[in-house]
Amino acid sequence: MSDVRVAGTGQTAFGNAPERTGRDLFAEASIAAFEDSGVPRADVDAVFYGNFMGELAEHQGHQGPLMAEAAGVDAPATRYEAACASSGAAVRDAVFRIRSGAADVVLVGGVERMTNLGTAGATEALAIAADELWEVRAGMTFPGAYALMAQAYFAEYGGEHEDLAHIAVKNHENALPNDKAQYQSAIEIADVLEAPQVSSPLGLYDSCPLSDGASALVLTSEAYAEDNDLEAPVAITGTGQGGDRLALHDRDYLARSPAARKAGEEAYADAGVDAGDVDLAEVHDCFTIAEVLAIEALDLEPVGEGITAARDGRTTADGETPINLSGGLKAKGHPVGATGASQIGEIATLLAGTHPNSEFVEGATTGVAHNAGGTVASATVHVMEVVE
Amino acid sequence: MSENAVRDAGFDEWLDAASEGEAYYLECPEGHGSLPPRRVCPDCGSTDLEETPLPESGEIETFTVTHIPTPAFEEDAPYATAIANFGPVRITGQVVGVDVDAVENGLEVELEVTVSETTGERVLGFSPV
Numbered sequence: 001m002s003d004v005r006v007a008g009t010g011q012t013a014f015g016n017a018p019e020r021t022g023r024d025l026f027a028e029a030s031i032a033a034f035e036d037s038g039v040p041r042a043d044v045d046a047v048f049y050g051n052f053m054g055e056l057a058e059h060q061g062h063q064g065p066l067m068a069e070a071a072g073v074d075a076p077a078t079r080y081e082a083a084c085a086s087s088g089a090a091v092r093d094a095v096f097r098i099r100s101g102a103a104d105v106v107l108v109g110g111v112e113r114m115t116n117l118g119t120a121g122a123t124e125a126l127a128i129a130a131d132e133l134w135e136v137r138a139g140m141t142f143p144g145a146y147a148l149m150a151q152a153y154f155a156e157y158g159g160e161h162e163d164l165a166h167i168a169v170k171n172h173e174n175a176l177p178n179d180k181a182q183y184q185s186a187i188e189i190a191d192v193l194e195a196p197q198v199s200s201p202l203g204l205y206d207s208c209p210l211s212d213g214a215s216a217l218v219l220t221s222e223a224y225a226e227d228n229d230l231e232a233p234v235a236i237t238g239t240g241q242g243g244d245r246l247a248l249h250d251r252d253y254l255a256r257s258p259a260a261r262k263a264g265e266e267a268y269a270d271a272g273v274d275a276g277d278v279d280l281a282e283v284h285d286c287f288t289i290a291e292v293l294a295i296e297a298l299d300l301e302p303v304g305e306g307i308t309a310a311r312d313g314r315t316t317a318d319g320e321t322p323i324n325l326s327g328g329l330k331a332k333g334h335p336v337g338a339t340g341a342s343q344i345g346e347i348a349t350l351l352a353g354t355h356p357n358s359e360f361v362e363g364a365t366t367g368v369a370h371n372a373g374g375t376v377a378s379a380t381v382h383v384m385e386v387v388e
Numbered sequence: 389m390s391e392n393a394v395r396d397a398g399f400d401e402w403l404d405a406a407s408e409g410e411a412y413y414l415e416c417p418e419g420h421g422s423l424p425p426r427r428v429c430p431d432c433g434s435t436d437l438e439e440t441p442l443p444e445s446g447e448i449e450t451f452t453v454t455h456i457p458t459p460a461f462e463e464d465a466p467y468a469t470a471i472a473n474f475g476p477v478r479i480t481g482q483v484v485g486v487d488v489d490a491v492e493n494g495l496e497v498e499l500e501v502t503v504s505e506t507t508g509e510r511v512l513g514f515s516p517v
Contacts, residue, residue: 124458133399134423138480138512139454139461139504140469147452148471155450155493199469200453245430249471249478250422254450 003235003387004098005225008037008218009345010109014333015182017212018116022051022058023070025214026111029338030071033109033216038230044218045103047077048094050087050110051337056125057113071216073107083129084286086110087215088340088371088380092239094219095382104224109216110342112335122210126336129374131247143207143287145248145375147199150289152254154201157304161201164288165192166310168205168330171285174317175327177356182209182333206288211333215342234348238271238383240264248375260297260372260379267368271383275299278383279364280321280350282343284372285328291315294370295323298381317360325350325357340371340380347384398425403510407501411442413477421476445517446472446479448495453488463506472497472514485515 010032012025026049034041047068054060064077080090087110094106114122126142135145153159169189175181192205225232242262245251252258268274275298283294292306300321301309309315315323326332326346329339347367349355361367365386372379402424405411413421416434428435451470454461461467468483468491483491484502497514504511 119456120459120462123456124460127458133396134512135480136458137509138469139457139464139467139482140480141454141456141458143456144452144454144469147454148450148469151452151493152450152471197453197455199455202452247480249480250430254471 002222004095005232006234006348007220007230007232008033011215012213013180014211014213022111026067027070029214029216033218037218043105044073044075044107048090048108050080050090053125082378083373084336085371085373085378086337095239104221106219110337111214112337114210144199146287147202156255159307163307165189167288168192170310171328171330175331181327183331208286208329208334211335213335213338215338233388234351235387237385238267240266240381242379244377246377257293257297257376263379263381264298267381267383277366280361281368283370343369406499412439415440443475445498446474451491481512481514484513
């Protein structure tokens, strides 16, 4: 089976750009990805595109062809929607398309425009990832759902808000050299603990920001990369996806993410690695508690112990397994549909030695990207390895 | 549900029943519980689902106090949202009839259909037994 190479990566800066249209954001990310790859636009066989709430933010459906056009690509284009895992799902199908031999080059990425909705409007829009009848109409918000998981985690395994605060501090620290990050500012534990409450026990600094932005990747077959002498040393060697019941209350566990565990197991098996081989990971820390649940689901920490990983330095930049060297969703920002493909770009450049934080993972060969939708009713995991 | 809005079949009938103290869940022959509207048991695929009386009380398993709500709950905040275990099913609801600071895991609650202070829409709630 042919490896799928990451030939080019691109993204806009993530942040506050309410006036920028989705098509403009994607165009910028795609230009960067094509320039990085050296692949001509005419060689693209398909466009796979992730977006969550374009109907609400831009009154725009049918975004696949629109984005192909914006990128200057004449190829069939399909939009993927899996809430915050939309572009992770798009990457996964791009991998399958290339492996099958049906495509040699796929442009994959995603966009979200959010801040034009304002905080209240964006909160309402994000809530549609939950069960409208049984969760949203009872007043559950998206931060509220993760707060329910955090409270359940504390009750079952222990831990406290200060443990979570270390995750926010770590991810802000990691974002300092990342010029694409929404926040390039250090914070302290006290900032997190003293911030206004959003949904107890989570406060403002436990939450990722609302962000506008886009990401793009040029993925190719191994044969295409070799035939065209591409500089593409990193491959996506494993892909996995897990699903679960939509409403949190219908799950087997309130303080675990079984869908992410299924996705991780599948991706590890697909790549022929296990958790012990993983040198670094980008995980979906939409809230601080989400990073805990993610690293436990990926077997990077035992269940019930992930809460101490940042506090005790196991997942910091100089720790055993650095998590979210990009700054994560918390500090890099989270334009929902762009996040999954952006994570792939971060791991590719970290492994290739071209990321501002590559110094922390010199010699690393294996990275993982974990992208989650809703309260993890959808999860995708990709294993990436240095192959050249 | 506002006067002119189209109802959500299955769900609004369930809220009607809960308001009358006649809440139910759907039970398949294997004993799996689920909530309507539903034709297929999500656990085993059975299409033989029977409306079975919901146990009168449940126990709060986790909760949160929301300070930043969606616009539909703007005037309700801060409010407590909880997941309560009723045995065959868990349900998410807004905790009413008690100070938000008094909500805790293990609190025994019963269903109470209340209304949003913001919109007047019906809201599934829990009140302490």
